[in-house]
Amino acid sequence: MKVLFRADEIAERVKVLGREISSYYRGRDLMVIGVLKGSFMFLSDLVRQIDVPVQLDFVRLSSYMNASEPQGTVKIILDIQSDIKDRDVLIVDDILDTGQSMLAFRRHLEEKAACSVRVCTLLDKTCRRRVQIQPDFYGFRIEDGFVVGYGLDYAEQYRALPDIYVLDT
Ligand code: IMP
Ligand code: MG
Secondary structure, rough: OOOEEOOOHHHHHHHHHHHHHHHHHHOOOOEEEEEEEHHHHHHHHHHHOOOOOOOEEEEEEEOOOOOOOOOOOOOEOOOOOOOOOOOEEEEEEEOOOOOOOHHHHHHHOOOOOOOEEEEEEEOOOOOHHOOOOOEEEEEOOOOOEEEEEEOOEEEEOOOOOOOOEHHHH
């Protein structure tokens, strides 16, 4: 395992990201929706750097691994409990990879008549994108390679590590 981003670099970047998000939503209330489990550490650091009023909710998603399932759909294991009608919603995730689950989930929220739905991801693996989606806010762009730590897992391991690593393959 090789360190990709140290905890202090992440903290610096998250601080800047929090300021960027705060000025974007200045004067408004923000509904932050965290995608479990991967975003838990990023989310808890990020919301402490946002200085507009924040309400929180969480979802758990599972992308269909089975090729026979329809493309562009996402299985919602745990949905939000909040009413997001006319709200400004920011989805926070750990990493945007192919983008398929995020595209489908964003559509799901837009159908609930939110005022706006934006996407914030800590890591953006642009080269892996298979559908048309860009994060509105992101922490770092990265090359292909499997990353763990700071919430990200490999088979439920490494989530609690404070730094981000690339796994040797
Ligand atoms: P996709 O964008 O629909 O392909 O799926 C994104 C999800 O896959 C992320 O939210 C992560 O949970 C997981 N994922 C993708 N790449 C990685 C990685 O490098 N490390 C850990 N999890 C990953
Ligand atoms: Mg995830």
